[in-house]
Amino acid sequence: MKTSIKHYLLILIAGVICFSCETAIEFNGDTSADLMVLNSFLSPDSVISVHLSKSNFFLDDNETFTLINDAQVKLFVNDELKETLTSKGQGIYEAIYLPKTGERIKLTASHSKYGQIEAQTLVEKYIRISSCDTSSVATETTPLVNYYYDYERQKTIIDTVGTNYQNNLNFKVNIADSAGYKNYYRAKVYLAKFMKNGDYVVTTLYFDSNDLVFGTAKDEVVDENSNRYNVFNDDIFDGKNYGLSLSIPYNTYAYDEDYEIPDYEKPDYYKQEIIVDIESISKSLYLYLKTREAADNYIEFFSEPVQIYTNVENGIGILGSKTSNQKRVTVPLSYEIN
Template sequence: MKSLLKYISISISIILLASCEKIIEFNGEITEPQVVMNSFITPDSVIKAHISESKFFLSSGYTFKDVENADVSVLVNHIFKEKMMYTANGIYRSNFKPGVGDTIRLEVKIPSKNDVSSETIIEPKSNMLTLDTAKVFTGKYPLTHYNNITQKEDTIGYNSIYEYHFKLKFKDDEATKNFYRLTVRTKSSLPGGQVSNEYFFTFDDLVSGNNSNSTVGPPTSLNSNQFNVFSDEMFNGKEYPLTFYVTNNTTELLPEYEYMNIYYKNIQKEIYVDLQTISKSYYLYLKSRDASSSSNGVFSEPIQIHNNIVGGIGILGSYTSNVFEKMDL
C-alpha cells in the first residue's frame, strides 16, 4: 500500500511540474537588419570590404546575409577615387593600393537601407632599429622507436628544447599617439615542398599586460592580450626594447641510429617578426574583442565590441606592416 501511495505521489508531482511549464512569447520590437561593414586596410594590398546584414538575436541559423547590390565609394583624402567592385561572398574590392598617410573613407549605399560610412588613416611604418636574439637550452626528453625484434621501445636520440629570446628595439614618434601589434610567424618547410605557418610565441614584455608566461597564439587562445596589441603610453617618444620568445625543438639521433635520419630530419624553420602600426579604431576593436572573449559569461557585465561605422555596425581599421628580415632557427 505504501509503495502504491508513493507511486501515485510521484506521478502527481510530475504532472504538476509539467503543467507549470509555459512558453513565453516575445512581445518586443523586432529590429530590422542593419548594414554591417568590416574592412582592414593596409598599404600592401588593394582595399577589400565585407558587407552584410545583421541578424535579430532570436533568428534561427548561424549565417549572415551577404549584400550583393551595394554601391561602395572610396574617397582618398576626402576626394572621390573610385567605386569598389563586387567579387563574391559579400566582398567588395578596389583597384588601387592606398598610401601611407592617406585618409581612406568608405561610403556604402544599399536600396531601402541606411547609408553607412567610416574612415581611417593609413599609419606610417614602425621605426625598428635592432633585433637581438639569444638561444637558451631549457631541457630535453628521449626520442623512442619501437623495436619489432625485441618488442621494446628503444631510445634512439633526444629532442632538445630551446627558447629563442628576442629583443626588438624601436623608436616611437613623440608627435602622435601610436598603437602597435606584434606578430611572429614561424615558417616551416616540410618534406615534399609543403610549407606551414604558425603564429605561436610568448609575449612576456611589460607592455603586453600578460601576467603569466602563457603562450600567445591566434585569436582562439584565451589570454589577457591574445591579439598582442599595445600603445605607446609607457614609452611615448622614446626608444623601447620589446621582449618576446619562441620555443623550438630539435632532434639529435644517437650515432648508431643516424640511418633513421630520413624519418626524424629536423624541419627547416624561419622566423619573421612584424611590428605593425595600427589605427586607434583597430586597436580598440581588438581590445574589446579580447575582453569579450575573456569574460566569465553570465557572471560578468556584457562587453560591447568597438564599432566605428556611422549608420551601421562593424569596423574600419588599418595596419601597416614592418617585417624584420627572416631568421633561421
C-alpha cells in the same frame, strides 16, 4: 588540471541551475532593425577590399548571414571622393586606388533598404625596427624514447635513442616609436621555410611574452588566451626606442651515435627564417581586436558582457588599417620550431 577552478565553479553553478526551471518568454525590449555590416582592413599600397552583409536579429533562427551585393560603396581619400567600388560578388567590393600611409580613408555604403553607413580610418605610417637581437635559453632536457613491439619476445621494447633539448629562442625587437602620437601595434611572428622542392612556406607562430606592453592582467590558470591578438600601444614608451621581448620555444635533438635517423625525421627544407612583424595598426583595429579577444575569453555568467568595437556609423562592423614592419632572422636548421 589547469582549468579546474573554473571547471568546478561552473559545476557549482550548473548544480544550482539544475534545480531551477526554465520558461520561454517574449522579448519585450526595443526591437532593433537589422543593420548593414561593413568589414574592411586596409594596408598601404594594397587593394582595398570591403565586405558587406546584413546582421540578424538575435532570436532569428537563420544562422547564415545575407551578403549584400547591390550596395553603392564609395571611397573617399582625405575627404575627397576617389571612386565607387566594384562589386565582385559574395559581398565583396574592390577599389582600384591603392591607399598610401598617412591618408584618411572614408568608405560609405548606400543601400535602398538599409540606408547609408560610413566609416573612416587613418592608414598608419611605417615604423623603423632598428634591430632584432636573439638569444637562446635551454629550459628542459628529456630522453628521446622509441617504442616498438618485438614480435619474437612478444613484448613492447622501450629504447632511448638520444636526448631532446627544449629551448626558448628569445627576441628583443627594437622599435622606434614616433613621438606626440598615440601608436598602436600588433606583434606577429612567422616561420618561413625554403623547401628543397622549391616551395616557400610561411606559417604563423605562437609566441610567449612577459613584456609589460601586453599588460599584467594574466590569469595564468584560467585565461590561457590572454592577449591572443598580441596588440599593444605606446603608453609606456611614447616617442622612444623600445625593446619588445618575445620568446619562441624550439627543440634540438642529439641522437646516439649508433642511431640511424629515419628519413622522415630529416628536414625537407634547406633554410628557415623567423619573420618578426610589428604591424602599425589603427586605433579602430586595436580596439576591435581587444574587444574580439575579450569576447573570445568570455565565460558565460562569470564575465562581463562584451561590446565589440565598431566604427561604422548607422551600421556595424570595422574599418581598420595595418601597416607591416618586418625583420627577418635566419635560424639554424637544427632548430625544430613548431
